[in-house]
Amino acid sequence: MKLFRLLLMAGMIASAAQAKVCVVTTLTDLADFTREVGDDLVEVRSLATGIEDTHGVPMKPSFVPVMNRADLIVLVGFDCEHAFLPALLEASKNPRIQKGNVGYVDCAKGITPLDVPKSTDHSEGDVHPYGNPHYTLDPVLAKTAVAEICDALVAFAPEHEAEFKRNRDAYLAKLDAKIAEWKTEAAPIKGAAFVSYHEHWPYFAKRFGLKYFGTVELKPGIDPTARHIEELVSSMKAEHVPIVVGEPQFPEKVPRLIAEQAGVTLVKLPIMPGGVPGTDTYIEMMDYIIKTMVAAVKK
Amino acid sequence: MKRYLRRVVLATALLTPCAARADGTNGALDALKQQMQQLQQKIQELETAKTSAPPTSVTVPAGAVTPEQLKEVDEKVDKVVEAQKKTLMSEFNPSIGLVGETVFSYRSRNSSETSSNRPGGFDIWQRSVELNVAASVDPFAKGYVVANASADAATGESTFGIEEAALQTTSLPWNLELKAGRFFGEFGKLEYIHDHELPMVNRPLAIDQYIGGESRTDGLQLNWLVPVEHYVSWTVGVGDSFGGDSPPSDPGGFRSIDELNYWSRLSTYFDLTPDWQAEMGVSGLFNPRTNDRGGIDAQTGPGGLPMTEHERRLGGLDFQVRYVPLRDNQFRSLTWGTELLYSDNRYLVDPDGTPGDGDEFSRSVGSFGMYSYLTWKLHRQWSTGFLFDYVQNAENEHDITYACSPYVTWALSHWNQLRLQYTYTDHNAVSGLKSDDAVYLQWAWIIGAHSHGWQQR
Numbered sequence: 152m153k154l155f156r157l158l159l160m161a162g163m164i165a166s167a168a169q170a171k172v173c174v175v176t177t178l179t180d181l182a183d184f185t186r187e188v189g190d191d192l193v194e195v196r197s198l199a200t201g202i203e204d205t206h207g208v209p210m211k212p213s214f215v216p217v218m219n220r221a222d223l224i225v226l227v228g229f230d231c232e233h234a235f236l237p238a239l240l241e242a243s244k245n246p247r248i249q250k251g252n253v254g255y256v257d258c259a260k261g262i263t264p265l266d267v268p269k270s271t272d273h274s275e276g277d278v279h280p281y282g283n284p285h286y287t288l289d290p291v292l293a294k295t296a297v298a299e300i301c302d303a304l305v306a307f308a309p310e311h312e313a314e315f316k317r318n319r320d321a322y323l324a325k326l327d328a329k330i331a332e333w334k335t336e337a338a339p340i341k342g343a344a345f346v347s348y349h350e351h352w353p354y355f356a357k358r359f360g361l362k363y364f365g366t367v368e369l370k371p372g373i374d375p376t377a378r379h380i381e382e383l384v385s386s387m388k389a390e391h392v393p394i395v396v397g398e399p400q401f402p403e404k405v406p407r408l409i410a411e412q413a414g415v416t417l418v419k420l421p422i423m424p425g426g427v428p429g430t431d432t433y434i435e436m437m438d439y440i441i442k443t444m445v446a447a448v449k450k
Numbered sequence: 451m452k453r454y455l456r457r458v459v460l461a462t463a464l465l466t467p468c469a470a471r472a473d474g475t476n477g478a479l480d481a482l483k484q485q486m487q488q489l490q491q492k493i494q495e496l497e498t499a500k501t502s503a504p505p506t507s508v509t510v511p512a513g514a515v516t517p518e519q520l521k522e523v524d525e526k527v528d529k530v531v532e533a534q535k536k537t538l539m540s541e542f543n544p545s546i547g548l549v550g551e552t553v554f555s556y557r558s559r560n561s562s563e564t565s566s567n568r569p570g571g572f573d574i575w576q577r578s579v580e581l582n583v584a585a586s587v588d589p590f591a592k593g594y595v596v597a598n599a600s601a602d603a604a605t606g607e608s609t610f611g612i613e614e615a616a617l618q619t620t621s622l623p624w625n626l627e628l629k630a631g632r633f634f635g636e637f638g639k640l641e642y643i644h645d646h647e648l649p650m651v652n653r654p655l656a657i658d659q660y661i662g663g664e665s666r667t668d669g670l671q672l673n674w675l676v677p678v679e680h681y682v683s684w685t686v687g688v689g690d691s692f693g694g695d696s697p698p699s700d701p702g703g704f705r706s707i708d709e710l711n712y713w714s715r716l717s718t719y720f721d722l723t724p725d726w727q728a729e730m731g732v733s734g735l736f737n738p739r740t741n742d743r744g745g746i747d748a749q750t751g752p753g754g755l756p757m758t759e760h761e762r763r764l765g766g767l768d769f770q771v772r773y774v775p776l777r778d779n780q781f782r783s784l785t786w787g788t789e790l791l792y793s794d795n796r797y798l799v800d801p802d803g804t805p806g807d808g809d810e811f812s813r814s815v816g817s818f819g820m821y822s823y824l825t826w827k828l829h830r831q832w833s834t835g836f837l838f839d840y841v842q843n844a845e846n847e848h849d850i851t852y853a854c855s856p857y858v859t860w861a862l863s864h865w866n867q868l869r870l871q872y873t874y875t876d877h878n879a880v881s882g883l884k885s886d887d888a889v890y891l892q893w894a895w896i897i898g899a900h901s902h903g904w905q906q907r
């Protein structure tokens with residue numbers, strides 16, 4: 152009898168575990184948002200660990216069984232994941248998460264993209280064909296992604312609508328408070344100009360009133376030419392640009408060279424949670440970014 | 451005010467007929483609808499502001515919209531309409547891409563001395579003009595076509611041929627995927643990669659010898675993702691031929707079921723560390739009865755006797771170890787790929803060359819071939835590598851060829867790539883061929899759509 156009860160309990164635990172919504176996200180910021188909204192009702196796995204380039208997560212076959220069992224795939228959109236996601240989706244043989252189905256959660260749905268290329272050929276580079284996809288670095292737009300994830304969870308598991316919405320609202324309130332805090336913190340550096348390796352920061356710059364001066368890359372995804380670097384350095388000097396951002400995904404050599412030649416500060420900023428130590432959540436990451444930028448400008 | 455209303459109407463008109471056609475863009479349309487609702491709200495706000503504000507007043511009433519806000523809304527509408535147009539265009543048209551590939555080469559020996567189908571000396575060969583078209587057929591399948599025009603070695607004439615034209619299911623249950631039509635069958639690792647996507651200039655000799663170029667077939671292939679925690683993929687297929695240069699059996703006659711080609715591949719993968727990957731596969735190809743595949747071969751086995759293949763058997767073992775650092779794999783990586791092939795074909799030997807006069811006998815020829823390559827990516831644009839080839843003739847295992855090919859690749863971008871390769875080829879005495887040196891410069895480019903395929907990873 153005792154054994155039967157044990158078995159029954161084990162069965163209940165197993166079925167409770169199975170009842171969790173199984174979510175795969177491409178990047179770690181989306182995983183963090185999903186955990187916040189889904190709490191213990193979801194099981195979240197991110198393809199990226201945080202240190203990858205958002206456009207270059209390795210296409211590992213070990214992702215395939217995970218995606219095969221997923222109820223939802225949460226992605227950045229605007230073709231940010233073009234180099235790895237379409238092939239992985241096809242290999243996953245999971246009809247639920249294919250594009251067009253409810254399990255395909257494109258967080259860019261409510262976002263108006265910046266820097267949409269004027270031409271559809273590759274003269275504008277490859278990795279931002281529908282405009283810049285790095286909108287989650289603006290915490291206000293990140294809220295749109297959070298809402299999108301919540302809607303997708305509700306659509307998939309309507310029985311938990313109340314919990315999901317409560318968690319969403321709590322997290323959005325937390326974000327709102329942090330946004331106010333970040334804006335105050337960043338107020339003294341308003342108008343400061345900076346350069347980065349890849350075009351990660353237009354939304355961030357717009358939100359916090361910074362001037363996004365240019366990128367080390369010639370075009371998104373295209374390595375710089377010697378002439379481009381030369382021109383960048385001389386214009387940075389002329390315009391007194393104080394910061395060059397080196398994202399850890401890219402070699403430090405060129406940003407360091409630019410920093411030395413232009414006599415400016417080089418800072419390392421994560422582009423998703425986990426990108427540098429101590430940035431495991433989205434809020435921790437944004438804290439880190441704001442603090443680092445403020446410190447660099449004041450230097 | 452009219453301008454906004456006109457825009458909303460325009461956007462609606464632009465989107466409505468499409469919306470009826472597509473389920474896939476419902477999400478995008480919902481988003482647009484939301485934005486439109488917001489706009490309508492703004493318009494209402496504006497109207498309220500207009501009616502409530504005294505006409506002579508110059509101060510902006512509280513809660514009304516300032517010119518700056520107006521401008522922002524205006525810009526936003528423009529952007530949304532623009533972005534939606536772009537998305538819709540790409541949603542409803544097939545993705546189309548074109549690949550061009552030119553090979554400039556110098557070979558130190560005449561083609562008769564090397565058995566190459568390209569001339570010795572200086573050669574400029576437009577190897578590919580490849581048109582790729584792909585799109586979803588419906589919610590259950592996608593279709594794709596690869597048409598290629600390649601210049602003929604003798605005439606220089608370009609002839610357009612269909613390399614692939616297949617339908618592939620996208621929503622079969624039980625982790626199954628079915629492919630039908632003309633496609634590159636799944637055998638080994640580099641067999642089903644198009645020329646311009648190979649990590650080296652030329653397809654390894656063992657693949658050319660045993661498969662006959664790329665693994666093209668007109669057939670049916672079923673793939674099963676085995677439902678376990680670990681990645682295991684199993685493929686089985688049937689086709690009337692297998693190999694781009696391998697004609698089907700019994701053309702024009704009566705083809706029985708044992709004259710078809712049957713193949714299978716089982717593959718798996720391991721994460722050795724987060725940065726190191728290992729993948730391996732085992733493949734088999736069986737054609738129980740081939741009748742005159744490629745005709746009676748003048749190339750002979752020991753004793754100089756003419757013979758015809760009547761059974762085709764091929765086994766393969768492939769493995770690949772890769773270093774793909776999570777952080778900066780676009781700037782450095784390492785790939786070591788090896789494939790071992792064993793061919794055990796049966797031939798009908800006809801000593802006097804007159805078929806059906808009773809003196810024919812069967813002979814089995816076991817032959818072995820392999821290639822191994824190492825490619826090191828040392829920069830976003832630069833990689834270098836080395837390929838070793840070894841192959842025994844499928845009809846005479848004593849006829850042996852080997853080759854060594856160092857190569858350097860310069861990828862200016864994803865779509866523009868130059869590769870310089872040197873190849874030293876040597877043959878043993880039995881082959882009757884001579885060793886030669888060759889230098890290749892391959893220039894490949896892509897315009898239009900390109901995809902990062904699962905098999906090319």
Ligand SMILES: [Zn+2]
Pocket residue numbers: 206278279284285349350351371
């Ligand atoms: Zn980007």
